[in-house]
Amino acid sequence: MKPVIYMDYQATTPCDKRVLEEMLPYFCEDFGNPHSSHAMGLQAKNAVEKARKQVADLIGADDPREIIFTSGATESNNLAIQGVSHFYKDKGKRIITSTIEHKCVLEAFSAMEREGFEVVKVPVLKNGIIDLQYLEKSVNDETILVSIMTVNNEIGTIQPVEDISRICRRKNVLFHTDAAQAVGKIKVDASLVDLMSISGHKIYGPKGIGALYVRLKPRVRLTPVFFGGGQERGMRSGTLATPLCVGFGKACEIARQEADAESSRLAELKSHFLKKIFDNLTKVHLNGDIERGIPGCVNLSFEGVEGEGMMMGMQDVCISSGSACTSESLEPSYVLHALSVREDLAHSSLRIGFGRFTTSEEVEYVSSKIIEVVKRLRDMSPIWQE
Amino acid sequence: MEYSKEVTDRYNSTKNVGSLDDNDKNVGTSVVGAPACGDVIKLQIKVDENGLISEAKFKTFGCGAAIASSSLITEWISGKSTEEALAIKNTEVAEYLSLPPVKAHCSVLAEEAVSKAIQNYRDKNRESN
Numbered sequence: 345m346k347p348v349i350y351m352d353y354q355a356t357t358p359c360d361k362r363v364l365e366e367m368l369p370y371f372c373e374d375f376g377n378p379h380s381s382h383a384m385g386l387q388a389k390n391a392v393e394k395a396r397k398q399v400a401d402l403i404g405a406d407d408p409r410e411i412i413f414t415s416g417a418t419e420s421n422n423l424a425i426q427g428v429s430h431f432y433k434d435k436g437k438r439i440i441t442s443t444i445e446h447k448c449v450l451e452a453f454s455a456m457e458r459e460g461f462e463v464v465k466v467p468v469l470k471n472g473i474i475d476l477q478y479l480e481k482s483v484n485d486e487t488i489l490v491s492i493m494t495v496n497n498e499i500g501t502i503q504p505v506e507d508i509s510r511i512c513r514r515k516n517v518l519f520h521t522d523a524a525q526a527v528g529k530i531k532v533d534a535s536l537v538d539l540m541s542i543s544g545h546k547i548y549g550p551k552g553i554g555a556l557y558v559r560l561k562p563r564v565r566l567t568p569v570f571f572g573g574g575q576e577r578g579m580r581s582g583t584l585a586t587p588l589c590v591g592f593g594k595a596c597e598i599a600r601q602e603a604d605a606e607s608s609r610l611a612e613l614k615s616h617f618l619k620k621i622f623d624n625l626t627k628v629h630l631n632g633d634i635e636r637g638i639p640g641c642v643n644l645s646f647e648g649v650e651g652e653g654m655m656m657g658m659q660d661v662c663i664s665s666g667s668a669c670t671s672e673s674l675e676p677s678y679v680l681h682a683l684s685v686r687e688d689l690a691h692s693s694l695r696i697g698f699g700r701f702t703t704s705e706e707v708e709y710v711s712s713k714i715i716e717v718v719k720r721l722r723d724m725s726p727i728w729q730e
Numbered sequence: 731m732e733y734s735k736e737v738t739d740r741y742n743s744t745k746n747v748g749s750l751d752d753n754d755k756n757v758g759t760s761v762v763g764a765p766a767c768g769d770v771i772k773l774q775i776k777v778d779e780n781g782l783i784s785e786a787k788f789k790t791f792g793c794g795a796a797i798a799s800s801s802l803i804t805e806w807i808s809g810k811s812t813e814e815a816l817a818i819k820n821t822e823v824a825e826y827l828s829l830p831p832v833k834a835h836c837s838v839l840a841e842e843a844v845s846k847a848i849q850n851y852r853d854k855n856r857e858s859n
Contacts, residue, residue, distance in 0.1 A: 648791065650768055652731065656741055656794035668768045669731070669793040674832060676768065688765035724747045724797070726772035726789035727765050 349706050350662045353640055353699030354497050354525060359591070360548035360700070366594040367550065370587035378584050379575060388586045395593025399555050402596040403527060403542065405534040407560050412576045413584055413592075416554035417524035418448040419569075420541035421491075423556050423580065424520045425452040427566025428489045428539070429461055432518070436486035440464045442474050443682040444496055449522055453491075462486070471633035472501035472683050479508065483515045490519050494526035494540075498666065498679040498695060499632030500641025502530060509536040518564060524554070528599035529607060529638045538564045544588065548700060549595030553588035556580075602700075610698050611639035613707050617696070618642065620711040625718055626730070629689060631666075631680055640698045645680075645689040646714075648728030649721040654694060657717035661710050666693035688727070733794055734828035740798035745805050748787040750774040758851025762843045769796045769836065773843035775807065775815075777851055783807050783815055788843070795833040799823050799840040812848045 350358070370391060376384030378392045396408040405411060414420045429439055441453050443465045457463045464482045468474050474492060483490065490512050495502050505521060512519035520539035523532050528547035534540055540557040544550050558564050558579065572581025621628055627647035643666070646654065651665030664670065666677030668691060676690035685693075694714070698707065722728040733741075749772075750757045756777050763770040769792030776785040786804035790797050803823055807815040820841035824834050 650792050650796075652793035653741075653791075653797060656731075656733070656738075667793070669795075688768075691765075691768035724744065724789050725791045726761060726770050727791045 348660050348662055349710060351696050351698065351702065351706070351710055352662045352664055353697035353702070354500070354546075354695065355664060355697070356545045356551065357548045357699055358701060359545075359550055360595060360598060362598060363549055363591045363594045367587040367591040370590055374586070376586075378586055378589075379573065391586055392584055392589045395589040395596075398593035398597045398600075399542070400534075400557075402600045403523070403532050403534045403540060403557060405557055409577065410534070410557050410560050412556045412558055412579050413589055414554045414556055414580055415552055416545070417446070417522060417541045417543035418554075419580075420543075420554050420556040421446070421448045421520075421522050422452045423566065423569050424539045424541060424558075425449065425456065425489070425491055426569055427579070428518055428520065428564070429456045429459075430567035431565050432488040433461075436488045438462045438464060438482075438484060438487040439489045439491070440466060440479065440482050440487060441491045442466045442468060442493070444468050444472065444474075444498075444679045445491070445493055446497055446522055446524070449491060449493070466492070468682050470683055471636070472496060472499045472631070472679075473633060473636060474503055474508075476504065476507055476511070480511050483511060483517055487515065487517045490517055492519075492521060494521045494523040494532060495530065495638055496632070496679060497525045498677060499643045499683070500525070500637040501632045502526070502636050502638060505533075505536055512538075525638070525641075528596075528603050529640060531603075534559075544592040544595060547595045547599050550588050550591040553585060553592045555592070606700060607639050610702070613698050613702060613704060614639050614642060616704070617698075617707050617711050620708075621714065624715045629685075631683060631685055631693060642696045642698075643680075643693060644696070645685065645693045646718045647689065647692060648725040649718055650691050651693055653721055654714070654717050657720065658710075658713045661713060663697070663710075664695050666695070667691045731794070731830070731833075733798075733830075736802075736827045737794055737798040737829070740801045740827070741794045744797060744801045746787050746801060746808070747789065749789065750776055750785060750787050755854050756851070758847040758849070758854065760843050760846030760850055762846060763792070763796075763839050765791065768792060769839060771796065771800050771839055771843040773800065773804065773840075773847045775812075775844075775847045775851060777812065781811050783810055783812065792836065793833070795827070795829055795836040796839065798827055799829075799836045800843070802827060803840040803844055807844055812851070815844055816848060818844065
């Protein structure tokens with residue numbers, strides 16, 4: 345079998361070998377329950393607390409106790425949205441998000457809506473940045489939560505977190521951000537938010553672990569989603585997975601040390617990739633915002649060709665598409681729809697994700713392959729016009 | 731999407747891609763599907779004096795299954811009478827290509843393209859008579 349080139353770093357990332365090495369002792373040797381009070385329990389607890397500090401340091405949290413370990417960003421987002429809505433329900437019923445959030449945020453909001461909360465979804469502009477004026481107007485006295493992602497997973501655009509934070513502070517409303525696609529790629533600052541979701545496997549850590557930052561001063565409170573032994577300050581019961589915590593912590597430490605250098609390298613790869621595509625193909629559209637996007641994510645629409653059809657022409661390359669044919673729901677990307685991307689162009693989109701282990705040779709190969717496949721498919725496309 | 735070898739083979743070496751002259755009265759043309767839905771098939775047939783389809787060409791915007799279905803059905807209808815071509819069912823295409831259920835509509839579209847192209851050919855010739 346021909347080797348496969350992985351360019352889908354927004355979907356997941358490979359576990360860094362340094363991360364795996366750090367995790368290994370905690371499976372069979374130092375396997376104690378971090379909540380036990382004997383020697384092995386304490387050993388595991390120390391490892392977990394070290395990891396908690398590493399996570400806190402990456403996102404600029406003042407106190408490691410503000411980090412609540414979860415199973416991943418989906419759980420973190422649910423805990424934040426359901427937990428805050430339930431705890432503060434007597435204060436108000438309006439909760440606000442955006443139209444381009446990850447499904448787990450949108451679905452959590454829908455669940456709250458069914459419970460009687462009033463949900464407002466802030467639209468985005470054509471470049472994928474949220475409409476700040478709309479947000480400002482939407483925050484009323486009844487509002488208890490604003491949840492806006494830091495970086496979008498499909499188009500890589502970076503939201504103006506500082507501006508959103510200012511609006512929320514001024515109106516005294518809690519601000520949660522899903523930063524799963526942002527940490528380790530751009531600098532995130534917990535001091536701007538009240539709650540922040542992050543994920544291990546998006547930053548070269550293991551799958552199955554994430555965290556929710558929950559501000560201590562002033563203290564943010566939430567109702568747990570499930571009940572048990574009261575671990576994680578009562579917010580998330582269940583025995584912590586020590587090896588996963590350790591791996592997540594190590595991944596955060598590496599990200600903190602290497603993110604800057606990595607981002608510059610990825611930015612160079614991205615600009616090289618885009619230049620080659622635009623030099624060789626006409627009628628290619630960039631979805632999102634070139635200036636305000638993370639360096640590792642490119643979302644392009646190629647007029648006249650369908651996304652899944654393109655992917656089939658390069659089966660040795662792992663990328664994804666906003667085409668309906670690649671989605672479970674058979675609907676084209678709702679994110680591109682929210683950006684008012686023409687429907688045929690939503691079907692014609694590819695997301696290419698670069699990351700830590702992407703080489704310039706791979707970028708060269710994949711860009712050539714895309715050009716070749718697009719040209720071939722345009723030749724057989726009834727809607728393609730030069 | 732996991733496809734059968736039949737789909738992959740047809741996608742990789744498509745047969746009968748191209749166009750025929752729509753001004754020729756022996757040519758019938760159809761365009762089915764919509765860009766906004768993610769698949770469009772343009773199919774053309776040329777019918778000879780014996781009423782047989784001497785040539786079939788297609789152009790398709792769509793996924794691998796849509797491209798493979800178009801290619802396959804143009805192969806199947808070539809050399810057949812229009813009646814025989816109309817008798818080909820989308821289920822035969824789907825079965826031959828082992829299309830997953832979510833891709834059944836690609837074969838439906840291919841069948842529709844054939845029947846509309848034949849209809850177009852018949853309409854054209856009725857007018858000129």
